[in-house]
Amino acid sequence: MTKAMMIQGAGSNVGKSLLVAGLCRAAVHRGLSVAPFKPQNMSNNAAVTEDGGEIGRAQALQAMAARCPMSVDMNPVLLKPETDVGAQVVVRGQRLTTVRAGDYGKLRPRLLPMVLESFAKLRARHDLVIVEGAGSPAEINLRANDIANMGFARAADVPVILAGDIDRGGVIAQILGTQLVLEPEDAAMIEGFVINKFRGDPALFTDGYKTIEKRSGWTGFGVVPWFAQAHRLPAEDALDLGRGSHPTAAPSPVAPLKIVCLGLSRIANFDDLDPLAQEPAVHLTILRAGQVLPADTDIVIIPGSKSTRGDLAFLRAQGWDIDLAAHIRRGGHVLGICGGYQMLGREVHDPHGLEGPPGSDAGLGFLDIITEMTPDKRLTQVTAIHVPTDMPVTGYEIHIGRSAGPDRTRPFARIDGIDEGAISADGRVSGSYLHGMFGDDRFRTAWLKGFGQTSGVVNYSAEVDRTLDALAQHLETHMDLTRMFALAR
Numbered sequence: 079m080t081k082a083m084m085i086q087g088a089g090s091n092v093g094k095s096l097l098v099a100g101l102c103r104a105a106v107h108r109g110l111s112v113a114p115f116k117p118q119n120m121s122n123n124a125a126v127t128e129d130g131g132e133i134g135r136a137q138a139l140q141a142m143a144a145r146c147p148m149s150v151d152m153n154p155v156l157l158k159p160e161t162d163v164g165a166q167v168v169v170r171g172q173r174l175t176t177v178r179a180g181d182y183g184k185l186r187p188r189l190l191p192m193v194l195e196s197f198a199k200l201r202a203r204h205d206l207v208i209v210e211g212a213g214s215p216a217e218i219n220l221r222a223n224d225i226a227n228m229g230f231a232r233a234a235d236v237p238v239i240l241a242g243d244i245d246r247g248g249v250i251a252q253i254l255g256t257q258l259v260l261e262p263e264d265a266a267m268i269e270g271f272v273i274n275k276f277r278g279d280p281a282l283f284t285d286g287y288k289t290i291e292k293r294s295g296w297t298g299f300g301v302v303p304w305f306a307q308a309h310r311l312p313a314e315d316a317l318d319l320g321r322g323s324h325p326t327a328a329p330s331p332v333a334p335l336k337i338v339c340l341g342l343s344r345i346a347n348f349d350d351l352d353p354l355a356q357e358p359a360v361h362l363t364i365l366r367a368g369q370v371l372p373a374d375t376d377i378v379i380i381p382g383s384k385s386t387r388g389d390l391a392f393l394r395a396q397g398w399d400i401d402l403a404a405h406i407r408r409g410g411h412v413l414g415i416c417g418g419y420q421m422l423g424r425e426v427h428d429p430h431g432l433e434g435p436p437g438s439d440a441g442l443g444f445l446d447i448i449t450e451m452t453p454d455k456r457l458t459q460v461t462a463i464h465v466p467t468d469m470p471v472t473g474y475e476i477h478i479g480r481s482a483g484p485d486r487t488r489p490f491a492r493i494d495g496i497d498e499g500a501i502s503a504d505g506r507v508s509g510s511y512l513h514g515m516f517g518d519d520r521f522r523t524a525w526l527k528g529f530g531q532t533s534g535v536v537n538y539s540a541e542v543d544r545t546l547d548a549l550a551q552h553l554e555t556h557m558d559l560t561r562m563f564a565l566a567r
Contacts, residue, residue, distance in 0.1 A: 080201040081566035086211035088252035092243035095136040102144040103550035114140030118155040118226040122346035126474040131171015151196035186223040228264040245275035270297035300557030312349040333361035346382040353516040358534040371401035380418030419509030423447035447483030462491040471521035473514035
C-alpha cells in the first residue's frame with residue numbers, strides 16, 4: 079500500500095517547501111517512486127502543467143525533485159491573491175471563482191472531497207507521497223473548515239512532522255506552543271519535529287532540543303543547518319523577496335549589466351528572474367516601494383502581476399512612471415512580462431470587472447497597444463521564436479487579457495507562426511506574455527549577447543537539479559530520514 083507523510087510548519091516561511099523538495103529527492107535516491115502534494119497553496123507564483131492546468135511553483139520544483147511530471151493533482155487548490163481581502167480560487171488547475179477572504183471558509187468544505195480525490199490518485203501511482211501543509215496548524219482560528227493542515231491530515235490519516243524555524247528565534251516556543259493550542263486529536267497526528275535553518279554550532283542547541291523532546295513527547299528528527307545553496311532554487315512567494323532570501327538579495331556589484339526589476343505590490347511569477355540572478359554578468363536588484371530607479375540602470379523589467387490595474391496605480395504612486403520615462407530618454411531598455419507587458423501599453427480596459435470595478439485605466443504609454451481583460455484564461459506551455467535574435471525559446475503563458483495595436487506589428491516572438499508580444503519603434507521597449515523565457519539557456523545567452531554580455535551559466539536546469547541533489551544529501555546528513563520515512567503510512 080502506498081504510504082504518505084506530511085510536513086507542517088510551526089509558522090509560515092519555516093522552510094516547508096524546501097524540506098519537501100529535499101525529502102522527495104532523498105526518496106528518489108532510495109529508489110522510491112515519490113510525488114509531492116500540497117492540498118492548498120496560496121501563491122501568485124504558478125507553473126503550467128502539460129495538460130494546461132496551473133499549480134504552485136513550489137510544487138513544480140518538488141515534482142522536479144521527485145523526477146516526475148507535474149500534475150494538477152499535486153496542488154488541487156491554489157489561491158492567488160488579487161487584493162488584500164480577495165483571491166482567485168484555482169481548483170485542479172482551472173479558475174473556479176474569485177472570493178473575499180471572509181467568504182472562503184464557506185467554500186472550503188466543498189473542496190475537501192476534491193482534495194482527497196487528487197491525493198488518492200497520487201497514492202495510486204507512487205510508492206510514497208510527501209505532503210506539505212500551509213501556514214501553520216497553530217492558526218486554530220482557521221481550524222473549523224481547514225483543508226490544508228490538520229483538517230487534511232486527519233481526513234486522510236497522514237502522520238505529521240512539525241518543522242520549526244530557529245533562524246527567526248523562539249523555536250522552542252514555536253514547537254511547544256503549537257502543541258499547546260492544538261486540540262488533542264490534532265496534536266496526536268504529530269509524530270515528531272525537525273528544527274530548520276540553524277546557524278552556528280549545533281551543540282549549543284542540544285539542551286533546547288532535549289527540552290522539546292521531553293516536554294512534547296515527540297521524537298526529534300534532527301537539526302538542519304542553513305542550506306547555503308538555497309539561493310540557487312526558486313523562491314516560493316513575494317514574502318521571500320522582502321526577507322532577502324531570493325537570489326537577487328546579494329547581487330554582484332561588479333557585474334557590468336545592471337538590471338532592475340520593479341517590486342510590484344502584486345508581483346507574480348517572479349521566478350522568471352532566477353536564471354538572470356545566477357549570471358555573473360548581471361547585477362540584478364529588486365526596486366522596493368519608495369526607492370528611486372538608479373540612473374545607471376541598463377534594463378528595467380516590469381514583472382508579472384496578479385492585478386495589472388492595481389499595480390499600475392501602485393507603480394505611479396512610487397513615481398516609477400516618471401523614472402521609466404527618464405530611463406528610456408537616457409537610452410535605457412524596458413522589458414514587460416505578462417502583466418508588465420499590459421502596463422506598458424496605452425490603455426487597459428476591464429469591462430467585466432475582473433480586477434476590480436469595471437472600467438479602464440491609462441497605461442504607461444511606452445508601447446502602442448491596448449489591452450482588454452477577458453474572462454478566458456490562457457494556460458499553455460510554449461515553444462516560440464524570439465524575433466530579434468531568431469532564437470528558439472521555451473516558456474509558458476498564464477494570463478487573462480488580449481493585447482492589440484500598432485506595435486504588435488513588431489512582435490517579440492512568434493508561436494507557430496502567430497505574432498506574440500510587441501516592440502516599440504526605437505526597439506528600447508519590449509513586452510511579452512511569455513513566462514520562463516530566461517530559463518531557456520539558448521535564449522538567455524542570445525538575449526545577453528544583444529547587450530554585449532556573455533552567459534556564464536551553461537545549463538540552468540542542470541544547476542537546479544544539482545542543487546536538489548545537494549539538498550537531499552544535506553537532509554540525509556542532518557536528519558534521521560530512515561526513521562522518518564518508516565513513520566509514513
